[in-house]
Amino acid sequence: MFKFKKTVFFFTKLIILWAIINFFSSCQEDFTTNPADTVLFSTDTLTFDTTFTSIGSATSRIMVYNPNNKAIRISSIFLASGKSSAFKINVDGKNNENNQFADIEIGAKDSLYIFVQVNVDPLDNNLPLLIEDALIFLVNGNIKTITLQAIGQDAIIFRNKLIANDTTLTAEKPYLVFGYLAVDSAKTLRLDPGLKIYFHNNANLIVYGNLMADGTFEKPITMRGDRFDKIKFETPVLYNVVAGQWGGIYLLWNKGKHVLHNVNLNSGYVGIYFSNQDKNQLPELEISNCRIHNFLLYGLVVQNGNVKVLNSEISNSSSFCVYLNGGQHTFIHCTIANYFNNSSVQPILRDKEPAVMIMDLNRIAPMRTTFLNCAIAGSMENEFTLATRFPKLYKGTFSHCYIRRPNALDLPQFSNIRWSEKNDTVFKNIYFDYKKGTYFNFEPDSVSPLRGLADYNIAAENCPVDLNGINRLQDGAPDAGAYEWMPAKKDE
Secondary structure (H helix, E strand, O other): OHHHHHHHHHHHHHHHHHHHHHHHHHHOOOEEOOOOOOOEEOOOEEEEEEEEOOOOOOOEEEEEEOOOOOEEEEEEEEEOOHHHOOEEEEEOOEEOOOOEEEEEEEOOOOEEEEEEEEOOOOOOOOOOEEEEEEEEEEEOOEEEEEEEEEEEEOOEEEEEEEEOOOEEEOOOOOEEEEEEEEEOOOOEEEEOOOOEEEEOOOOEEEEOOEEEEEOOOOOOEEEEEOOOOEEOOOOOEEHHHOOOOOOOEEEOOOOOEEEEEOEEEEOOOEEEEEEOOOOOOOOEEEEEOOEEEEEOOEEEEEEOOEEEEEOOEEEEEOOOOEEEEOEEEEEEOOEEEEOHHHEOOOOOOOOOOOOEEEEEOOOOOOEEEEEEOOEEEEOOOOOEEEEEOOHHHOOEEEEOOEEOOOOOOOOOOEEOOEEOOOOOOOEEEOOEEOOOOEOOEEEEOOOOOOOOOOOHHHHHHHOOEOOOOOEOOOOOOOOOOOOOOOOOOOOO
């Protein structure tokens, strides 16, 4: 009896052992070693746009696919420059300081992620530098390569920087702002032609003194967010076309004298916030040949200030493009267009505020508003509001303008106005479609009501050349807005 039990116990253990061995052997995948079987990649070249020294970059990813019916083993994954490379790789969630990985397995019809980051050491070079490396795969005796590229750029970094003396920023290197760049009371910050200032998330330029941003047509000044990477849609889209990438410009001194000539601002929360609480002392702001485009809140806000805007585009905000309340305001040959909702990548919808709001209800400082040879348009039925208690007594002049409203304003201040009609085609392109590769273009369309609408003498005296550098007087009938219509080039 005892021998029988021992025998049964022995065979039971043998059966269990056999089952375990059989189980694990059945779990082992069959790997292909055929040289004809390989892996596929989501890209053959991974490109990082401008990366600032000592800051790093956003992480990008590569997908590695195994299209075979059997599992595959990648013998080696490594960077050609090894440990010294400016790039760092993470393979399937694992890091290696030498940037080398061995025996990476991918199941049949499966895939894995490789994450790539680039860090650029200080270059001591004012010019951008191309940085390259190669990501190499050894699989079934074959060598596969993905090219890695990045543009490295030295930058002067400001972190919560206060300008305490009159200062000029030159264009030799770009500037990168974290937190804020502030100008002390009564001090002047000058920006040289060609200067580029990149603002990190929520960073602002705050001016308690004076701002002199004097760019040229050939060398405009650029202020924008610091992200150069792309949103991973079906077709990648640059972050710079998404509003809210940085804060904005705040001009806050009651005695300030500010100039923005040939400046491109885009994709922050606020373009320019020009505000003053002293009704007896109004600061001054002159804007000419500027593009203020794509802001999550407002384009230009003026409260108790004198502003003159010439030959400029102010476009696409979730709220007002232009808000005026208190002071003297002059706009000549400006395009104010709000088609914020027509972007397929904006995270929020436009509110119900018009493109232009003139608010004269809370009289803080006396107001006078002049719009000459301007275009005011957008995606809503009403893009212009004059909010005043006594409209016929309002001190304003509006002449030779296109204005989108459901009905004309029967007021003496308005003359030679082309009020919108239902089927107007005003601009060349009022949509951003990243799949089709089209972007907003607020130049007049060939059948635009802006064509020939402007007053010749006003154009000749103030803005004979449009925002693109085109002579708007050449045909004797200048167009309203910041741009003169030109026939499409043959290659367009």
